[in-house]
Amino acid sequence: MDQYDRLLTLLSGYVSPLNARSVLNRALSHPRIERHQLVERRLAEIVPRIGRAAQLFIDPARSDSLEKELRALVGDRAPPTRILVEINGEADIVRARAAGRRICETFEINGFSVQKVATIISELSRNIASYVGRGQLEIVPISGRPPRVQIVAEDAGPGISGIDRILAGQYKSKTGLGLGILGSKRLADRFDIQTGAGGTRIEVEVIL
């Protein structure tokens, strides 16, 4: 079943099969998209055109529902975009958390996994803001079943001394609970850290 057939089936749930075909052909006509060009990554472009073309035939009471189904189709394939947040101070922690929230929203995920992502982002960006002053945080959504989010925190600071003790839970923080790094590791499905005189790079992944 190709994309053309999938769309046809979806539309047939709302209009007669004949009209479904005509809606789809109309949506594909300006500018012209051939059936074999109707690949997943072009869906985002075609879906609004289908919505408009269907207006002519659909029961107005059901057009919202069609709209939703069409959007779900695109949402699923929306090209994931990574977000890079420069950390220069405390205010950027909130920006980083908001970026994480936006990314989780594109996957329509909420609950515990979003909390995990947001909390890890918060811990890693705060550490950069408090102990180095500047650095960056990259949030990378990865589509798939299940989708994942990768968080990469990087700075060119002095490195974390005693990282082994921190990860072993033997560290007593003077400034906080001392659970930023270890807590992030416990929340993550994958955790890598490289730290030394040249700076720190922490890469974690959360399965949504």
Next chain:
Amino acid sequence: MEERYERIPIIQLWDQLLVPLQGDVTDAHADRLCDEVLERLRRTEARGLAVDITGLWVVDSHLCATLSRLAASAQLMGTKTVLCGMSPSIALTLQTMGVELTGVKMALDLEEALEWLGFRVAGPDHRRELDGEWAPGED
């Protein structure tokens, strides 16, 4: 980004204070919250403090440390503190991280928190009329 000044609502209920936290709390916001609440406790000589975190989006280790500090300071001033409204996913997150809110009394929701502080619902129990599903003995 310019600094947004958000006022922290501190609501006085007779001799108790209620602080509902909302949205995404910055570190500066949390520190100011601590100072302002303690100052209000001193002025009003409140006996109890309920912090409702139902509206919070993220609670990380820093915010937990701030809330513990607030509760400990209030305790020293003779005010008991109760934290309520922690969502299941925030609770799971903190639990997984190993964060403990030591010395902080937790309540499920604001009603339970206020009851713990000594508030009592007077008169007939209206919840029973409002909620048809309410089964006797569930209370």
